[in-house]
Amino acid sequence: MSQARTLNAKELRKALDHVASRPHSARNRISLLLTHWAGMRVGEVASLRWSDVIAQDGHVKAEIRLSAAQTKGQQPRTVFVSDRLRKELMTYQRSQGIIVPDRPLLRTQKRDGFSANTLAQTINTIYRRAGMDGASSHSGRRSFITTLAHKGVGVRVLASLAGHRSISTTQRYIDVNDDQKRAAVELMG
Numbered sequence: 001m002s003q004a005r006t007l008n009a010k011e012l013r014k015a016l017d018h019v020a021s022r023p024h025s026a027r028n029r030i031s032l033l034l035t036h037w038a039g040m041r042v043g044e045v046a047s048l049r050w051s052d053v054i055a056q057d058g059h060v061k062a063e064i065r066l067s068a069a070q071t072k073g074q075q076p077r078t079v080f081v082s083d084r085l086r087k088e089l090m091t092y093q094r095s096q097g098i099i100v101p102d103r104p105l106l107r108t109q110k111r112d113g114f115s116a117n118t119l120a121q122t123i124n125t126i127y128r129r130a131g132m133d134g135a136s137s138h139s140g141r142r143s144f145i146t147t148l149a150h151k152g153v154g155v156r157v158l159a160s161l162a163g164h165r166s167i168s169t170t171q172r173y174i175d176v177n178d179d180q181k182r183a184a185v186e187l188m189g
Contacts, residue, residue: 005134006143006175012036018130026095027106028126030088031119035140037085039162042123042137043116044070044079051101053089058099060089066163077163145173150180 007015012032019028034045047070055061064079071077081089093099104113114122120137127135145158159170 002134003172004136004138004142005132006146007036007132007135007139008143011132011135012143015126015130015132015135019126022126022129024109026092028122030092031106031123032126032140033085033088035123035137036143037082037088038064038079039141039144040079041072041116041141041163042120043072046104046106046114046116046119048105049101050099050103050105053105054093054099054101060086060093062086071163073163073165075163075165080161142173142175145170146175149174 015032016029019025019032022028031045034040034048035042044066047066048064052064052066052070053061060081062081064081066077066079068074068076106114106119108114108118123137123140124135127139132139141162145162148158148161149155155167155170155174158174159165159167162170162173164170
């Protein structure tokens, strides 16, 4: 099985533009952004409750603390939320009306929480309809890691952000393209 395609900023914008014109745009936008801008796994996103994201004072948290039950490796971890993502989460919060802390952050049409599989299918459909062959629910996470690697973030930091125990796992996420190789050899000149 091939790895999920990484997306650049222009391709993410294309997916977000597609989402904006469809039902459940706010929910679908925040689900994509949590994978792309925080590197969260789709199962972690599906497991989020409002209390994971919103502090008691009503503000969006700067850190989302995932319990062992919410992570793939059954190891608790902290997801750091950028200012840009916090603003998106605030916008999403305002669009949702009354917030009940123990309710799912993302809800289906039937008002239930998503399973990891159902959210993955939803994200896969978004990418397919936006015309992004090879993109999947894991594309956001791969794009997050790849983008930070290309900006010079060290692999140990990336592994920690991704919740990987091994840096070799993280290294497999990093995509390389011809433009990056060309730029690298130009450093010699």
